Amino acid sequence: MLVKSGLQRVALRPLARASQRFYATPSAPGAVSFALSDEQRAIQELAQTFSREKVVPVAAEYDRTMEYPWPLIKEAHSLGLLNTHVPEKYGGPELGLLECSIISESVAFGCSGIGTAMEANGLAEAPLIVAASHEIKNKFLGRMTEEPLVASYAVTEPGAGSDVAGIKTKATKVGDKWVINGTKMCTNSGHANWFFVLAVTDPDAHPSKSMTGFVVEGDTEGIVRGKKEINMGQRCSDTRMVTFNDVAVSEENIVGKRGEGFKIAMKAFDITRPLVAAGAVGVAQRALEEATKYAQERKTMGQPIINHQGVGFMLADMAINAEAARNLVWRSAWAKDAGERNTFHASIAKTFASRAAVENANLGVQVLGGIGFNTEMPLEKLYRDAKIFELYEGTSQIQRLIISRTLPTIYPA
Structure with a gap:
């Protein structure tokens, strides 16, 4: 192409x-x-x-x-x-x-x-x-x-965010169709041409084997798209509640095999978590650049504020955050590209990069002072936008859980 x-x-x-x-x-x-x-x-x-x-x-x-x-x-x-x-x-x-x-x-x-x-x-x-x-x-x-x-990834539910195993949406076999009922909260849902939907198909099975993934056309009868949610940041991103009311799909719409939905969703995160972390790096880098430029132009006591140690050290911390986060993202991406399992490194990258975005946005506002709190300056928006990185695609606490559970396999007693 x-x-x-x-x-x-x-x-x-x-x-x-x-x-x-x-x-x-x-x-x-x-x-x-x-x-x-x-x-x-x-x-x-x-x-x-x-x-x-x-x-x-x-x-x-x-x-x-x-x-x-x-x-x-x-x-x-x-x-x-x-x-x-x-x-x-x-x-x-x-x-x-x-x-x-x-x-x-x-x-x-x-x-x-x-x-x-x-x-x-x-x-x-x-x-x-x-x-x-x-x-x-x-x-x-x-x-x-x-x-x-x-398209939209319909996995998260109002009562099941990080707890993917706790989803309630069900798909029941009726004749030669699967009928989906449940509610999801997902990105792009107001405009999605199609959805990937994770639903419980075997309620008596272990959660890791109870779910199945389906691909569902966006115009299928029974899909009800709710109102756009007004979020603290990333406000042009479209997040809505989507309700599936007796949405019928064929057997051919199953992604993978029946009962493998949870496993497939987890494998997908190995691809997407490094990319979310990369987005956090972008926010951290933007905050660093905006704050550094401002600190060279703004003068107090006869000199640019970047020359004041208090400001200079904040900028140094922001540079450390951005550079370290980027290297962790590239490490996790490289592992996947090299054919390695990258779950451990993807979780590390997402955790650190998310925190880097939040800290850099916070420090950036601090460097700009009162004007950084104003909507005329980009730091105000970066500050609001950054927080979601610690929440979506698995909270930072979930990432730490994944990391800690992996450690014994790396360093056995």
């Missing part, structure tokens, strides 16, 4: 496994490097140009109006910045996770709400990439690459 714009032309198809080519294998001589390949730098430049020239100028207005950013979704699609891990076989660029994380960071730098609207596509697509049949992939992933559509 050739991606064209007036700013850049990037041939994405040859980049499908750029990170594997660049890093070789974990044990190969010279495999560890912090440089990007020429292809990866081209992707980064394309994404950063899109973010700085198209997203940054309109971010505050989208935050104010809370409108869904369709014009930017369409432009991102035309540039090849959507659906980036969809396999070539189904029309996508099949980028490695490292390349996808570079894009996620770049877009979130401009506006993490717009970044979430884009990244929610990847979350809905991930279970299909992991486990769906060729027919489902061809039908649902193929259409995403052909035109600017969005």
Whole structure:
């Protein structure tokens, strides 16, 4: 797929496994490097140009109006910045996770709400990439690459967020159909062309084997989309309650096998958590840049405030946060691209990067002082936007639970 714009032309198809080519294998001589390949730098430049020239100028207005950013979704699609891990076989660029994380960071730098609207596509697509049949992939992933559509990952429920095993939505076999009943709370749901739905199909089985994933067309009878939720931050991202009232789907709509839904959802997180963490890095980096520029312009006591140790140390902490978070994200993405299980590193990356975003936004407001508390300055929005990173795609506490339970396998007694 050739991606064209007036700013850049990037041939994405040859980049499908750029990170594997660049890093070789974990044990190969010279495999560890912090440089990007020429292809990866081209992707980064394309994404950063899109973010700085198209997203940054309109971010505050989208935050104010809370409108869904369709014009930017369409432009991102035309540039090849959507659906980036969809396999070539189904029309996508099949980028490695490292390349996808570079894009996620770049877009979130401009506006993490717009970044979430884009990244929610990847979350809905991930279970299909992991486990769906060729027919489902061809039908649902193929259409995403052909035109600017969005999809929704319908797993979270009002009473079951981080506790995925506690979901109540049920799918019951009636004749040759599966009938879904339940309520979800999910991103992009007001505009979704289709949903990935996790539902209980075997209530007597262990939670890890009781659920099944389904792909459901957005116009299926019985789907009721609620009102847009007004969130503290990322306000142009569309979050709504979606109710499934006797929604009938065929056996062919099952993703993977019956009873494997929980396992598939967890595998999907290995793809998406590093990308959410990358978005947090984008927020942390934006806060650092805005605060550093301001500190060089604002003067007190006859000199720029960056020269005052109290301010300089805050900026130094922000730089440490952003750099360390990015390296953790790249580590987790590299592991996945190299064929390793990256759950442990993905949870570490998400936990640290989420905290980095929150701390950098907080410190950024502090550097700007009273004006940083004003809506005219981007730090106010970054401060509100940052918090969600510690909540969605598994709270920071859930990530720590995953990390702590993994440690005995790494360091057995």
